[in-house]
Amino acid sequence: DTEVTQTPKHLVMGMTNKKSLKCEQHMGHRAMYWYKQKAKKPPELMFVYSYEKLSINESVPSRFSPECPNSSLLNLHLHALQPEDSALYLCASSLRGQGDNQPQHFGDGTRLSIL
Amino acid sequence: QKEVEQNSGPLSVPEGAIASLNCTYSDRGSQSFFWYRQYSGKSPELIMSIYSNGDKEDGRFTAQLNKASQYVSLLIRDSQPSDSATYLCAVYNYGQNFVFGPGTRLSVLP
Numbered sequence: 001d002t003e004v005t006q007t008p009k010h011l012v013m014g015m016t017n018k019k020s021l022k023c024e025q026h027m028g029h030r031a032m033y034w035y036k037q038k039a040k041k042p043p044e045l046m047f048v049y050s051y052e053k054l055s056i057n058e059s060v061p062s063r064f065s066p067e068c069p070n071s072s073l074l075n076l077h078l079h080a081l082q083p084e085d086s087a088l089y090l091c092a093s094s095l096r097g098q099g100d101n102q103p104q105h106f107g108d109g110t111r112l113s114i115l
Numbered sequence: 116q117k118e119v120e121q122n123s124g125p126l127s128v129p130e131g132a133i134a135s136l137n138c139t140y141s142d143r144g145s146q147s148f149f150w151y152r153q154y155s156g157k158s159p160e161l162i163m164s165i166y167s168n169g170d171k172e173d174g175r176f177t178a179q180l181n182k183a184s185q186y187v188s189l190l191i192r193d194s195q196p197s198d199s200a201t202y203l204c205a206v207y208n209y210g211q212n213f214v215f216g217p218g219t220r221l222s223v224l225p
Contacts, residue, residue, distance in 0.1 A: 042203055042215035043159065056212065090158055101147035101166065101207055106158040 003027050004107035006091050012113045015081060021110050023074040023091030031097030032074040033104060034066060035090040043090055049074060050097030081114045088112075117142040119206050119216035127222045134191040136219050138204030141185070147207040148180055148187045153218070154200045162202075163189065194223045 004025045013019050023032065031050045035043035048056040049068040057066075063085075065077040074091055088111055092104040118141040128134045136150075147166050151159035163178040165171045165187065171178045177190040187206075191198055204216040 040218075042217055045212055048212065088156075088158075101209070103147075103149050103161050103164050104205075104213060105161065106151075109158045111156075 004091055004093055004105055006089075006107035006110050008110060009108065010111045010113075012115060013078070013081065014115050015083075017081075018077070018079045020078065021076040021089055021091075021112075023076075023107055024072055025093045025105075025107075026072055027093065027105070029093035029095055029105075030071055031094045031100060032068065033092040033094075034074070034076050035092065035106075036085075037088045037090055037109075047076075048097065055097065078112075081112075083114045086112055086114045117206075117208070117211070117214050119204055119214050121202075121204055121216040121219045123217055124220035125222050126219055127224055128194050129224050130194060130196060132194050132223075134194045134198065134221055134223070136189040136191075136202050136204075136221065138187045138189075138206075138216050139185055140187070140204075140206045140214070142206065142208050142211075142214075143182075143185060145182075145185075145206045145208045148178070149205040149207070149213075150176075150178060150187075150189045151203040151205060152198075152200045153203060159203055191221075194221075196223045196225050199223050 034046040037043045047066040067075040088109045091107040094104045095102040150163045153159045165178040175192045179188045201218040
């Protein structure tokens with residue numbers, strides 16, 4: 001088990017649904033990340049929160065909406081997704097964020113399927 | 116465009132052999148280098164971090180870094196079937212983000 005916890009592990013939703021992915025870490029890390037990973041591809045960065053502020057949004061469509069309620073929690077709100085959004089969504093954390101050369105630690109991911 | 120390149124594989128080695136995984140990067144200012152192992156359907160798991168030129172050993176794993184050649188490698192000694200996975204190289208430069216390579220798929224044959 002990893003120290004970054006993601007829920008749910010699996011999610012199936014229709015294109016009109018609204019759902020949220022959750023991520024939690026208790027390592028005292030101040031940077032948290034959302035990645036999207038398609039099969040046989042490396043993780044693709046979506047969002048970075050550093051000290052609870054959104055520092056990078058890699059031109060992600062607005063149907064993905066991140067939220068960082070506090071330094072331990074990270075949410076990804078989903079609305080009106082498309083079938084091509086089906087993927088493994090990974091949350092990661094690191095000690096500080098930009099300017100931080102420490103490794104990122106990944107959660108187990110949420111397998112998302114859009115019908 | 117900062118790039119990290121790896122041979123996609125699959126790299127097949129017999130059980131007990133040394134597996135050698137290679138990674139090159141384009142950003143000469145890169146400072147930190149990481150190897151992750153990812154089993155099919157699972158999340159990436161950190162294996163090694165390396166920050167300075169030379170070798171760093173941890174159990175059966177050795178990471179090698181040559182900044183002049185912009186090259187980082189991972190050696191796995193006494194390879195086991197349980198080492199069969201995709202190995203991702205990640206490179207970090209100050210103020211930037213991790214850049215992941217495409218990964219090398221390793222298959223250790225019993």
